[in-house]
Amino acid sequence: MMKASIATAVCLVAALCTPAQANDEDVKEYREHVMKSLNAQAAILGQIVSTAVPPDNLQAHLDSIALLASTALAAFEPKVPGGEAKPDVWAQWPDFSKRMREFADKTAAAAKLGHTASPEEALSNMLDVMDCKGCHEVYRNEKKGKKP
Amino acid sequence: MMKASIATAVCLVAALCTPAQANDEDVKEYREHVMKSLNAQAAILGQIVSTAVPPDNLQAHLDSIALLASTALAAFEPKVPGGEAKPDVWAQWPDFSKRMREFADKTAAAAKLGHTASPEEALSNMLDVMDCKGCHEVYRNEKKGKKP
Numbered sequence: 001m002m003k004a005s006i007a008t009a010v011c012l013v014a015a016l017c018t019p020a021q022a023n024d025e026d027v028k029e030y031r032e033h034v035m036k037s038l039n040a041q042a043a044i045l046g047q048i049v050s051t052a053v054p055p056d057n058l059q060a061h062l063d064s065i066a067l068l069a070s071t072a073l074a075a076f077e078p079k080v081p082g083g084e085a086k087p088d089v090w091a092q093w094p095d096f097s098k099r100m101r102e103f104a105d106k107t108a109a110a111a112k113l114g115h116t117a118s119p120e121e122a123l124s125n126m127l128d129v130m131d132c133k134g135c136h137e138v139y140r141n142e143k144k145g146k147k148p
Numbered sequence: 149m150m151k152a153s154i155a156t157a158v159c160l161v162a163a164l165c166t167p168a169q170a171n172d173e174d175v176k177e178y179r180e181h182v183m184k185s186l187n188a189q190a191a192i193l194g195q196i197v198s199t200a201v202p203p204d205n206l207q208a209h210l211d212s213i214a215l216l217a218s219t220a221l222a223a224f225e226p227k228v229p230g231g232e233a234k235p236d237v238w239a240q241w242p243d244f245s246k247r248m249r250e251f252a253d254k255t256a257a258a259a260k261l262g263h264t265a266s267p268e269e270a271l272s273n274m275l276d277v278m279d280c281k282g283c284h285e286v287y288r289n290e291k292k293g294k295k296p
Contacts, residue, residue: 026200033188033195037212040181040188047181052174057219064185064215071205071212 028083031075035084038068042132045123055123059114062122065130066104066111073100089139099135176231179223183232186216190280197275207262210270213278214252214259221248237287247283 041064047053048061076097079090089096106129114122136142189212195201196209224245227238237244254277262270284290 030201037185037188040185053178060219067212071208
């Protein structure tokens with residue numbers, strides 16, 4: 001159902017073909033959206049492991065984490081300190097970017113396991129490779145009193 | 149890299165095989181996590197359309213929305229009013245569930261378009277079918293002053 005007008009289509013083409021001039025607030029908002037999605041999906045895995053909610057959509061949540069993780073590094077590439085990101089993200093870029101690439105690769109492998117092996121193996125593997133806390137302790141100033 | 153201990157593996161099998169006894173707070177938290185992820189990814193599409201951020205990860209964001217949308221209906225199946233969900237979610241379940249199923253189907257089709265056609269077409273189609281506002285106006289009590 002293509003309801004978009006020609007004007008909308010032209011705008012979209014322009015949006016996708018025009019180099020984006022992201023200002024600092026846009027950059028910070030973008031990475032907050034990415035990390036907020038990831039945190040929410042990670043919290044869901046926690047709920048499933050603790051049997052607080054049923055695992056009905058487990059594979060979709062594993063796949064979501066892998067997809068979102070694949071977008072995370074790019075969200076930090078513009079050197080714009082602020083928000084919850086510590087300045088060390090950029091001061092220690094080789095370490096930070098290596099961790100983020102590993103995070104993307106390993107969560108992708110874990111999610112894939114759910115399609116080829118079993119949900120138990122996939123979930124176990126995902127929990128092994130999602131070292132959120134290890135990275136956050138070094139690179140994140142968490143806002144106090146905030147829910148995931 | 150399988151570091152999970154046998155004990156962890158046993159716990160996971162137990163978690164996935166034991167019927168979850170979700171209490172009301174768990175149920176509300178689960179659907180909040182799902183909708184928070186969706187809102188954040190929708191906000192990212194808005195940033196891309198307005199050229200606030202570059203469209204580098206557009207396809208991953210489109211795929212994420214489709215995946216997350218596929219989990220949304222189940223999150224509302226337990227009849228637990230509260231949070232931002234209006235009681236009409238359950239009072240008008242045939243309409244609500246129809247909208248949610250269409251949302252899942254149409255976002256899946258839009259995301260798929262990005263793999264077979266062009267990112268412009270996929271994004272245009274996704275924006276056509278993501279009638280967040282239309283559904284929220286009827287079924288959501290939005291907390292004031294909250295960011296997406």
